[in-house]
């Protein structure tokens with residue numbers, strides 16, 4: 313933390329800082345550390361041994377009663393939602409075994425500096441690309457550099473969904489890859505994209521806004537610190553529905 317900020321805290325809470333004088337985290341967490349100090353300064357005999365960032369969290373080692381540790385634990389949890397650099401809303405991002413809590417802008421900037429692409433995933437049948445599909449894919453690509461799409465296999469569509477696909481999985485895959493905005497396509501047999509997501513481990517996963525309540529992959533995204541995002545539905549989306557509508561129209565004619 314910048315010296316001018318840490319000095320302010322140290323002067324204000326001298327007893328807490330009697331055994332240490334360097335706060336080993338970035339300026340974005342100044343408010344968290346400051347609020348934690350205010351709470352802890354009310355507890356007698358409590359002082360810090362170390363304050364540092366570790367695995368994207370604010371870790372505080374202190375001497376003091378259990379309730380002091382409880383307060384420090386609460387601020388550790390809070391730090392996983394605040395950008396360590398600027399203090400705005402953030403989330404834990406990962407790169408291999410490295411974790412840090414950043415806002416979206418700093419995550420992008422950080423990766424950009426390292427020359428690492430931001431990866432996003434989404435999934436669906438994509439059986440005959442509709443204008444809705446195009447909006448959806450364009451929306452996702454607008455927020456990422458590398459777009460990896462998961463598609464349901466023919467086996468899933470026939471055996472589980474009970475729908476004969478208009479196009480085979482190979483045709484659907486090459487159709488998507490022909491779009492300049494799609495970088496990779498994976499095919500999966502499962503009824504949800506959890507295994508696909510675990511394999512790719514993207515920075516963000518996108519799904520339709522109608523799945524906010526029922527999203528099967530939410531837990532997996534939380535566990536892997538993948539940001540789950542919802543896309544508003546615009547235009548005709550489902551190719552299955554479109555086909556049914558066409559059939560009905562044909563019957564009416």
Ligand SMILES: [Zn+2]
Pocket residue numbers: 395396397398399400414415416417418
């Ligand atoms: Zn930030």
